[in-house]
Each structure stands twice: as structure tokens, then as C-alpha cells.
Amino acid sequence: MIVDSVIGLDQLVAGLRAAGEPTRLRILALLAGADLTVKDLTTILGQSQPRISRHLKLLTDAGLIVRAPEGAWAYYRLTEVDSGSRLADQLLLQLDPSDPVLARDRERLAAVQRAHAEAAAAYFAANAHAWDAIRTLHVPEDAVEAAMRRLVGAVPFRSMLDLGTGTGRMLELFQDLYERGLGVDASAAMLSVARMNLANAQIQHARVRQGDIFALAMPQESYDLVTLHQVLHYLEDPASAIEEAARVLRPGGRLLVVDFAPHDLEFLRSEHAHRRLGFSHDQVSAWLAQAGLETMVVEDLSPERASPADLTVTLWLGRDTRLQTADAETTERLETTG
Ligand SMILES: C[S@@+](CC[C@H](N)C(=O)[O-])C[C@H]1O[C@@H](n2cnc3c(N)ncnc32)[C@H](O)[C@@H]1O
Known part of the structure; x- marks a missing residue:
């Protein structure tokens, strides 16, 4: 983390406003561990798609996260731009990882990742002959x-x-x-x-x-x-x-x-x-x-x-x-x- 430069007043206020809400802080904490789609986040957080999309838009507009389209989906991740990532890093450092809400989010994230793993295993099973033949x-x-x-x-x-x-x-x-x-x-x-x-x-x-x-x-x-x-x-x-x-x-x-x-x-x-x-x-x-x-x-x-x-x-x-x-x-x- 770079700590030797500062964030402009307007950008800091916009970032703090965007992050200053429980679901949005939970989203930041989840994105610190994995890039996730809207669907992943609705499953983990148990909120409707329009609500999650609105939270994501506010975090994106404030420069804390970015949206990366991937075919029919889009992945959200923490920004790598210095000012935004520094603010997100510093906010996340203040969070107690043993907080029961955050711990439950992490468990649900693990369940979502397990479901992806099963889908990936099925993809590999279908393509295994090609990999093995070349190997x-x-x-x-x-x-x-x-x-x-x-x-x-x-x-x-x-x-x-x-x-x-x-x-x-x-x-x-x-x-x-x-x-x-x-x-x-x-x-x-x-x-x-x-x-x-x-x-x-x-x-x-x-x-x-x-x-x-x-x-x-x-x-x-x-x-x-x-x-x-x-x-x-x-x-x-x-x-x-x-x-x-x-x-x-x-x-x-x-x-x-x-x-x-x-x-x-x-x-x-x-x-x-x-x-x-x-x-x-x-x-x-x-x-x-x-x-x-x-x-x-x-x-x-x-x-x-x-x-x-x-x-x-x-x-x-x-x-x-x-x-x-x-x-x-x-x-x-x-x-x-x-
Ligand atoms: C044999 S696989 C990769 C092997 C991998 N580098 C490894 O070490 O296991 C070749 C990969 O190149 C990707 N690929 C082919 N053309 C590409 C392109 N123009 N841009 C990005 N990825 C491409 C394919 O999707 C595929 O996943």
C-alpha cells in the first residue's frame, strides 16, 4: 500500500459517503477476497439484484471499485487506482474480521466458490480428453x-x-x-x-x-x-x-x-x-x-x-x-x- 500521497477533499468525501453504509462495506470486504458478479453478491448478501446493483454503482462512481465486463457477465473488483485503493485498504483495515456478519459473508462466499468449482470441474471433465491427449x-x-x-x-x-x-x-x-x-x-x-x-x-x-x-x-x-x-x-x-x-x-x-x-x-x-x-x-x-x-x-x-x-x-x-x-x-x- 502506498501511504506517501494524499486524496483530494472531494474524492475522500465521495469515497467515505459511498463506503459509509453496512451493505457497501460488506461488499468492499468481499471484493478484497475475490472478484465477484452481481449474481454472486445477491446470493451471498441475500438482497435483491436491483439493490445490489445500486450499491455497486455508488461504489463504482466513488472510484472504490471497478466493473469489468466479461461476455454476458461483469465482474466487480477493488480498484487498482492509487487513491481509491488506498482508501478502500484503509477502511478495510479498520474492520474486525471476527465480526459475525463478515464471518457469515465469508462462509457464503466460500459456498459460492464451491458451486463455481463444481461447474468448472464439469467443464474440465468435458474437455479432459483434449488436455490429456496433448499432455x-x-x-x-x-x-x-x-x-x-x-x-x-x-x-x-x-x-x-x-x-x-x-x-x-x-x-x-x-x-x-x-x-x-x-x-x-x-x-x-x-x-x-x-x-x-x-x-x-x-x-x-x-x-x-x-x-x-x-x-x-x-x-x-x-x-x-x-x-x-x-x-x-x-x-x-x-x-x-x-x-x-x-x-x-x-x-x-x-x-x-x-x-x-x-x-x-x-x-x-x-x-x-x-x-x-x-x-x-x-x-x-x-x-x-x-x-x-x-x-x-x-x-x-x-x-x-x-x-x-x-x-x-x-x-x-x-x-x-x-x-x-x-x-x-x-x-x-x-x-x-x-
Ligand atoms: C493452452 S491454454 C493456456 C495454458 C496456460 N498458459 C497454462 O500455462 O496452463 C491457451 C490459452 O490461451 C487463450 N487465448 C488464446 N488466444 C487468446 C487471445 N487472443 N487473448 C487472450 N487469450 C487467448 C485461450 O483461451 C487458452 O486459455
């Missing part, structure tokens, strides 16, 4: 994940963005390293699975939202680590996706791309919606360079000879070099002036 074709996932962790290293950082987050697995994998995580995916069904997984893993410092990899609704220089794990091969224009990922990296930030090496399993295209049958080292490194990133590492994970798997998985780690350039320029200036 058996390449090196085990734990080997890929261990390699990703090794490349990223153990030094914590502020923020991570996982593009094409799917079930949110990357946000789980790196949960101990980032302070704030965000997953973006186009599919509402995938996002509901990701939300369930994050809730089950008790990961409160990551969120997911619907969005398009090619047009990220976020300012540049926002993230220290961006991941694209098994996503590029679905995309029409991978170079543009890498360019957009690079745009939102902070100076010195890193982009980790993981995908298949070139292969000839045509059925992945015809039956599993893959657009590209893998990528060469040079191809992805060239896209990284075009996007202004330096390729730090390229690593192949090939299946063992005895394994039925056939596909090699490649990891590319790119880095924004603006910090290095700035360091080199400073050194040069110091040398010339010294």
Missing part, C-alpha cells in the same frame, strides 16, 4: 515448470502478467515471487477455472480478467515478468503478441515464452485449434528482437528416448535492455566527466 505428447509438465522456475530465478519482484492464463497455472507456479499477479485470457470458461484454482490455492495477490493478448488494456511499463506458456501456437500473429507483451514490461523486465519446437503433428492443427506447428529458436528470438528485447536464454527440453512423447518444448527468456543501456550511458558519462 502425453511432450515432456512431463513438472520438468517444464522446474526449468521455468530455474530460468526466472529466486529473486522476488513486484508484478507478473500471465498472458493466455488458461487455468491460472503460471500464477500458481510463481506465486511466491511476485507481489501482484494478473492473468489475462479470452475465454470466460477458462477464467472461471482459474478463479477457482486461485481460491483453492488461497492465492489472494493474483487476479484474472478477460482480455485480448493483442490489445492489453494496461499502460506500458507495468510488469517485471510476463509469461506466455503454451499460448503462442494458438495465435494468428505471434509477433504482435510478443510486441504487446514487451510494451507492458518495465525497464529491465523479462518475458518468458514457452512453446513447442517445430513438429509435424498435423492433427494438433486440425483437431486442437493449433495455428502453428511449433517455433524455431531463431524465429522467436527474432520476434523478441523486433519487440526490443534481448534473448538471454533459449533452452530445449526434449523427450527421453524411451518416452512415447515426441514434442520438444522450448523456453525463451527475453529481457528489456533499457536499464542496462541507461547504466552503460551513466557509466560512460561518469567516465567522460571523471
Whole structure:
């Protein structure tokens, strides 16, 4: 939480007015733990949809929460804009978590999340054959994940963005390293699975939202680590996706791309919606360079000879070099002036 700046008088009064009502404070407390729809909130709070919608509108107008449309639904979440989020954080800190009303709200939230989990499990059951078929074709996932962790290293950082987050697995994998995580995916069904997984893993410092990899609704220089794990091969224009990922990296930030090496399993295209049958080292490194990133590492994970798997998985780690350039320029200036 940032505490070294202040909130304007009008905005503070508007925020306090909006939050100064029992149901609206309960809504803020619930949104601190999860992004929720109007339907979720009506179930948890036991109030009619028009009443809940009115409370949400007042909180949104006061800049304490935001509405994020997702297909036919909209999710509400606490704002990330400094002034609003600081006020919400400070108000929530004053609340006694053992208050029986808040404790009951949390129990009902858990019940709503369990219901979502059951729906997500049904979705997975229907799609399991596709996931399992592809999984058996390449090196085990734990080997890929261990390699990703090794490349990223153990030094914590502020923020991570996982593009094409799917079930949110990357946000789980790196949960101990980032302070704030965000997953973006186009599919509402995938996002509901990701939300369930994050809730089950008790990961409160990551969120997911619907969005398009090619047009990220976020300012540049926002993230220290961006991941694209098994996503590029679905995309029409991978170079543009890498360019957009690079745009939102902070100076010195890193982009980790993981995908298949070139292969000839045509059925992945015809039956599993893959657009590209893998990528060469040079191809992805060239896209990284075009996007202004330096390729730090390229690593192949090939299946063992005895394994039925056939596909090699490649990891590319790119880095924004603006910090290095700035360091080199400073050194040069110091040398010339010294
Ligand atoms: C194989 S799955 C993701 C795997 C995930 N990264 C993981 O590590 O488990 C690919 C994901 O990319 C998403 N996707 C494909 N095109 C997208 C786009 N243009 N914008 C956002 N998400 C996209 C799909 O909805 C799908 O969830």
C-alpha cells in the first residue's frame, strides 16, 4: 500500500459517503477476497439484484471499485487506482474480521466458490480428453515448470502478467515471487477455472480478467515478468503478441515464452485449434528482437528416448535492455566527466 500521497477533499468525501453504509462495506470486504458478479453478491448478501446493483454503482462512481465486463457477465473488483485503493485498504483495515456478519459473508462466499468449482470441474471433465491427449505428447509438465522456475530465478519482484492464463497455472507456479499477479485470457470458461484454482490455492495477490493478448488494456511499463506458456501456437500473429507483451514490461523486465519446437503433428492443427506447428529458436528470438528485447536464454527440453512423447518444448527468456543501456550511458558519462 502506498501511504506517501494524499486524496483530494472531494474524492475522500465521495469515497467515505459511498463506503459509509453496512451493505457497501460488506461488499468492499468481499471484493478484497475475490472478484465477484452481481449474481454472486445477491446470493451471498441475500438482497435483491436491483439493490445490489445500486450499491455497486455508488461504489463504482466513488472510484472504490471497478466493473469489468466479461461476455454476458461483469465482474466487480477493488480498484487498482492509487487513491481509491488506498482508501478502500484503509477502511478495510479498520474492520474486525471476527465480526459475525463478515464471518457469515465469508462462509457464503466460500459456498459460492464451491458451486463455481463444481461447474468448472464439469467443464474440465468435458474437455479432459483434449488436455490429456496433448499432455502425453511432450515432456512431463513438472520438468517444464522446474526449468521455468530455474530460468526466472529466486529473486522476488513486484508484478507478473500471465498472458493466455488458461487455468491460472503460471500464477500458481510463481506465486511466491511476485507481489501482484494478473492473468489475462479470452475465454470466460477458462477464467472461471482459474478463479477457482486461485481460491483453492488461497492465492489472494493474483487476479484474472478477460482480455485480448493483442490489445492489453494496461499502460506500458507495468510488469517485471510476463509469461506466455503454451499460448503462442494458438495465435494468428505471434509477433504482435510478443510486441504487446514487451510494451507492458518495465525497464529491465523479462518475458518468458514457452512453446513447442517445430513438429509435424498435423492433427494438433486440425483437431486442437493449433495455428502453428511449433517455433524455431531463431524465429522467436527474432520476434523478441523486433519487440526490443534481448534473448538471454533459449533452452530445449526434449523427450527421453524411451518416452512415447515426441514434442520438444522450448523456453525463451527475453529481457528489456533499457536499464542496462541507461547504466552503460551513466557509466560512460561518469567516465567522460571523471
Ligand atoms: C493452452 S491454454 C493456456 C495454458 C496456460 N498458459 C497454462 O500455462 O496452463 C491457451 C490459452 O490461451 C487463450 N487465448 C488464446 N488466444 C487468446 C487471445 N487472443 N487473448 C487472450 N487469450 C487467448 C485461450 O483461451 C487458452 O486459455
